[in-house]
Amino acid sequence: MNDNVIWAKPGFEIDAAIQRFLAGEDIQSDRALFVYDIAASKAHAEGLQRIGILSEAECADLLRELDALAALYAAGGFTLDERFEDGHSAIEQFLTERLGDTGRKIHTGRSRNDQVLVASRLWLKAQLHELASLCAGIAAGALQRARAEALVPMPGYTHLQRAMVSSLGMWWGAWAEAFLDDAERARQTLTWIDANPLGSASGFGVNLPLDRAHSTQALGFARTQQVATYAQLSRGKFELAALEALLSAMGDLRRLAWDLSLFTSSEFGFVRLPPAYQTGSSLMPNKRNPDLVELLRASYAVVSGARNELEQVLSLPSGYHRDLQFTKAPVLRGFGHGLAALALVPELLAKLEWHPEALDAAIEPSMHATDLAIEFARDGLPFREAYVKAADPALWQGRSADDSLQARTSAGSGVNLGLDVLAARLAVFTAG
Known part of the structure; x- marks a missing residue:
């Protein structure tokens, strides 16, 4: 790691092993947040120009170089790696190398605390939008099949015992409504967290008339997170709510996958999965296994583990604590896995084939x-x-x-x- 950390000052000794531990997974996590951190830096630069901290020329130079950094990063020409303490310091170092003292002005009036808050908040908004879209797509597919197969009889179960006559329409319709609820919950959660923390600095504000309304509008937030101290208190709280919205969908996916696991078994024989959604045994030539469905079922555990990990970190008093660094990785991991799992569901549901004769034979x-x-x-x-x-x-x-x-x-x-x-x-x- 570069010994020239942004907080270095006379009298501080920098130990490489300690720095590696302090950095932890920050660089890997910040790769996902980097473009949002750059966007927030642009809004901050504009805000500084609006209150006279930056001249128009200095602001224009910063915006140009921030755009250049974003383009380089997207093209693979800039690598966020262990040379940097984190993504925030990488941005500042890049601007300083390009612009000298103008680059050194970018951090005026802000802290890495509100930097990570705003980048995380922007990232979370994108993830929740994707979650809502995926759930709505699953609901639409299930609704289409419910209409097409509304009165195809199937056995209904309670306690895994045959209970009453049901239908594919009821089965499909249940999943349509479930995932529609999940989509609405994702959007409601997005609305709740759509608040701009930029300008809260380390949680106590700064002695500058920062134009927080400008950064709120520039970054597309619905409102400003008003009290600077609450901006810090909300770190992890909003991420926890987002993971819980994701878990709602993953819980429905787990139950749906359980049904398909049962229905594809020889004992039921209700459903045939397309070959692409099955795998074979390394030993038994006769086997075709519903591995994808089983891993979709298990995916709840990955997201639930991320949620529990985050919750344990949040046992803290008010204010910033370095423990909060550990909130990033589980959220990134949970959403990365959960959204990837949900993205596979619409095509799976569209392509599975029922065996009506088996469904009918199971109705006693x-x-x-x-x-x-x-x-x-x-x-x-x-x-x-x-x-x-x-x-x-x-x-x-x-x-x-x-x-x-x-x-x-x-x-x-x-x-x-x-x-x-x-x-x-x-x-x-x-x-x-």
Whole structure:
């Protein structure tokens, strides 16, 4: 690491081993945040020019070099590596090498604290936007299949035991609504964290009239995070909320993957996965394994682990503490894995094939008992008497799954799925 750290001053000894430990994963984490840090530096430079700290020429020089740094980084011409303490110091060093004293002015009125806050906040907004989009795409695909296969009978289960006649429409519709909820939660979380911390410095403000309204507008935030001290208190809190929004979707994905794991087994035989979504055994020539589905199921654990790691770091009093450095890696890891998993789902769902004959064969006469009990109650028999009467296996015969679905008129089931309601919600969400 470069011994010329930005906080160096006479009387401080810099030990290479200690510096390596202090840096930790910062450089690797900052690679994901670097372009956002550059964008925030541009807004800060403009703000400094607006209050007379920078001349117009100095500001123009800084903006030009910051754009050049962003272009170099995108093209692979600038590498963020162990030469730098972190991404923030890399930006300052680059500007100083290019512009001398003008480059040294860029840090006036700001701290690495608000630098990492604003870069992280901008990055989180992008991740939550992607999460909302992916969940809406999954919901749209599930809704399309729910409409196409609305009245295809399938067995419904509770306790992994056959329970009542269900349909592919109900199964698909459930996932459509689940992921639509997840999309809306992601967007609501994005709205909540859409606040600009830049200008809070180390959490106590500075004795300059920083134009925080300008940086809020320039960076596309909905509002300014008002009190400087709360900006520091919110580090990790907002990231935790974002991971919880991601976990909501990953929880639904885990349950969906569990269904597919069961339904693709020989014991069920309800579903066939396309060959690209299966792998073979290294030993057993007869095996085709649903590895992708199983890893999608396990992906919840990766995101949950990231969330728990972050939560443990946040056991702190107010103000900045170096512990907070450890908030970056789990958030980056959780979103990196979670979004990659969700991105595979729409095509998987579009391409899986049902075996209607297997679904139909799994619907046994006992699954009509509940319908029968309700029919007796509808005709005037007290429900507990109807319940006992409907338990007679002799009465279950001669009933069909199709008849059961046609008679199921309660909202959200059978012939009354309400898919148009979901479609309207999705249309509003997409338009928004």
